[in-house]
Amino acid sequence: MAQRIFTLTIYLFRSLLYSLPGLLYILATLVLWRVLFDPTQGTPELSYYTLVIGLFGAGVTFLVTLSVAGRAYRAANYPLLARLPSRVEHLTAVLGASLLFAVLLQLLLALLALFRGPSLATVQALEIPPLWLAVDILAAVLALHASDLVTTGWSRVFLYSLLALFLFGRSLEGGPTSWAAQRAMAAAGWFLGHNLLGFSDLFMGIGRWLSSAGNSVVDQLFGLPFWPFEAMTDAIRSGAFTSAQALAPAILLLYAAVLFILAADLFASKDLFLTE
Amino acid sequence: MITLSNVTKRYYTLVAVDDINLTIPRGEVLGVLGPNGAGKTTLFRLIAGFLNPDRGEITPQNGVWPTLGYKPEQLLFPARMRVRPYLEMVANLANIPRAQVRERVSESLARVRLEGAAQKNIGDCSKGMRQRLALAQALLGRPSLLLLDEPTNGLDPEGQDDICRVIEELRADGQTVVLSSHQLHEVTRVCTELVILKQGRVHFRSSMEAALTLRPHVVIRSDSDLSDVSAILTSLHPQITVYDNQVSLEDEAIQLRRHVLSVLVGAGHDVVGVEQKRATLEEIYAEAVQWHNVSSR
Numbered sequence: 001m002a003q004r005i006f007t008l009t010i011y012l013f014r015s016l017l018y019s020l021p022g023l024l025y026i027l028a029t030l031v032l033w034r035v036l037f038d039p040t041q042g043t044p045e046l047s048y049y050t051l052v053i054g055l056f057g058a059g060v061t062f063l064v065t066l067s068v069a070g071r072a073y074r075a076a077n078y079p080l081l082a083r084l085p086s087r088v089e090h091l092t093a094v095l096g097a098s099l100l101f102a103v104l105l106q107l108l109l110a111l112l113a114l115f116r117g118p119s120l121a122t123v124q125a126l127e128i129p130p131l132w133l134a135v136d137i138l139a140a141v142l143a144l145h146a147s148d149l150v151t152t153g154w155s156r157v158f159l160y161s162l163l164a165l166f167l168f169g170r171s172l173e174g175g176p177t178s179w180a181a182q183r184a185m186a187a188a189g190w191f192l193g194h195n196l197l198g199f200s201d202l203f204m205g206i207g208r209w210l211s212s213a214g215n216s217v218v219d220q221l222f223g224l225p226f227w228p229f230e231a232m233t234d235a236i237r238s239g240a241f242t243s244a245q246a247l248a249p250a251i252l253l254l255y256a257a258v259l260f261i262l263a264a265d266l267f268a269s270k271d272l273f274l275t276e
Numbered sequence: 277m278i279t280l281s282n283v284t285k286r287y288y289t290l291v292a293v294d295d296i297n298l299t300i301p302r303g304e305v306l307g308v309l310g311p312n313g314a315g316k317t318t319l320f321r322l323i324a325g326f327l328n329p330d331r332g333e334i335t336p337q338n339g340v341w342p343t344l345g346y347k348p349e350q351l352l353f354p355a356r357m358r359v360r361p362y363l364e365m366v367a368n369l370a371n372i373p374r375a376q377v378r379e380r381v382s383e384s385l386a387r388v389r390l391e392g393a394a395q396k397n398i399g400d401c402s403k404g405m406r407q408r409l410a411l412a413q414a415l416l417g418r419p420s421l422l423l424l425d426e427p428t429n430g431l432d433p434e435g436q437d438d439i440c441r442v443i444e445e446l447r448a449d450g451q452t453v454v455l456s457s458h459q460l461h462e463v464t465r466v467c468t469e470l471v472i473l474k475q476g477r478v479h480f481r482s483s484m485e486a487a488l489t490l491r492p493h494v495v496i497r498s499d500s501d502l503s504d505v506s507a508i509l510t511s512l513h514p515q516i517t518v519y520d521n522q523v524s525l526e527d528e529a530i531q532l533r534r535h536v537l538s539v540l541v542g543a544g545h546d547v548v549g550v551e552q553k554r555a556t557l558e559e560i561y562a563e564a565v566q567w568h569n570v571s572s573r
Contacts, residue, residue: 007368082346083369272326
């Protein structure tokens with residue numbers, strides 16, 4: 001199994017490397033280095049270095065994974081897929097090739113940014129890669145769900161709608177419960193203005209109930225998925241991790257593992273109509 | 277080796293494979309015939325596991341899925357790869373030990389007579405070379421089941437002969453092969469079992485040997501037009517037909533050949549030939565796809 005996954009990983013990696021998109025990714029990395037870490041300007045702070053390259057890693061991993069997944073979904077791969085006892089080996093190779101390519105780009109940017117960049121102590125240099133890698137892996141798995149390779153029916157719409165819902169809930173001022181309470185109160189006022197007292201009372205009741213619920217479980221639920229990102233960002237800014245914050249990369253890997261299992265299940269059971 | 281039980285596959289409203297029951301016997305070369313759109317490629321993709329049946333099931337007979345070598349109909353290969361590295365990659369996927377990869381790839385290239393193109397870029401290969409390459413990759417690792425979707429499509433007669441020779445060798449080695457083709461003479465030459473599909477359904481299923489002994493008939497040829505005795509001859513048996521200077525006797529009517537001969541001689545016709553014939557694959561195919569009745573074993 002390891003030999004097959006390794007063979008496919010190298011094949012997909014080379015297929016992207018020797019293509020126009022592969023060249024464009026490398027050029028884009030160089031351009032971003034020039035823009036984000038202009039060597040003619042002052043030395044960037046370590047937190048800036050870590051966060052910006054981490055963000056770049058997540059973005060580039062997402063895009064690279066989409067590119068690799070597109071290549072893995074070509075009809076030329078039918079004979080290769082026929083050789084595999086499990087389709088999950090193919091998916092694992094896609095993930096492996098994407099991460100390899102993206103991490104190399106991230107490493108390129110990280111090394112270039114060290115030119116007139118922040119000086120890194122060995123401990124700091126060892127702290128950073130696990131953070132970047134956890135985010136990269138999650139970005140890669142999310143990209144798999146966005147690709148034709150994995151998506152089945154409306155699966156990507158459901159997943160990204162859920163993600164959008166969480167993002168929307170989190171972005172609301174005062175949390176989703178407070179937002180819903182305000183909307184209920186506004187609706188109650190509108191019904192009152194139209195002499196629909198029954199509805200007005202109903203919405204007033206809902207608004208009061210939601211207001212009294214305060215920082216409810218719902219609010220916490222909406223914030224929970226994003227806690228690892230906040231924890232990591234806070235820790236990088238402050239320059240040290242608390243014991244709780246140190247768990248954040250592991251939580252991200254847990255998300256990635258769950259999403260990868262879901263992706264493997266979708267890919268293993270879907271009809272393959274590889275593109276010609 | 278593999279059994280398909282009541283397998284149906286739909287693409288939205290189109291039924292591509294319709295309630296197929298089929299067993300792929302071990303060590304046989306099964307030819308799948310049918311007009312375009314009959315469901316051959318869908319059947320291959322179902323067997324290869326790329327598609328899931330909407331109804332029915334595909335099961336291995338001894339509980340273990342066979343290893344597969346698949347040659348798709350379309351000759352698509354990874355871009356910017358050379359022939360040998362491509363085959364080495366397939367060899368690695370076929371679990372061939374690393375130490376044997378080069379040797380096995382060379383064997384495979386030699387088998388399809390592609391040694392000269394080993395270092396050629398696949399993109400620069402002719403259609404014939406790509407067809408051979410597709411077969412070479414399918415053969416690597418000696419998979420227990422070979423699925424060859426139109427293996428000779430686009431090849432010149434020499435190339436077709438080469439591919440048939442390879443399949444004959446595989447048959448002699450006891451390899452299980454499922455192949456589709458529109459070249460009926462090839463199917464007659466290499467296949468031991470035959471399935472004819474039409475509109476997703478199996479319209480004919482037989483061993484090749486049995487298929488080629490179907491519908492025996494005798495043709496009696498005279499040197500002159502037989503319209504004067506046509507009515508007499510056709511009244512003898514419904515399976516006697518008269519056309520120009522020929523009389524054809526099918527199945528049970530063959531037993532009346534002596535009587536037919538005596539009628540012809542009595543009427544003053546000279547008999548110039550009597551031939552015993554069997555149905556050709558072309559005839560069987562034509563009747564099957566036109567949904568005529570063809571008896572099978």
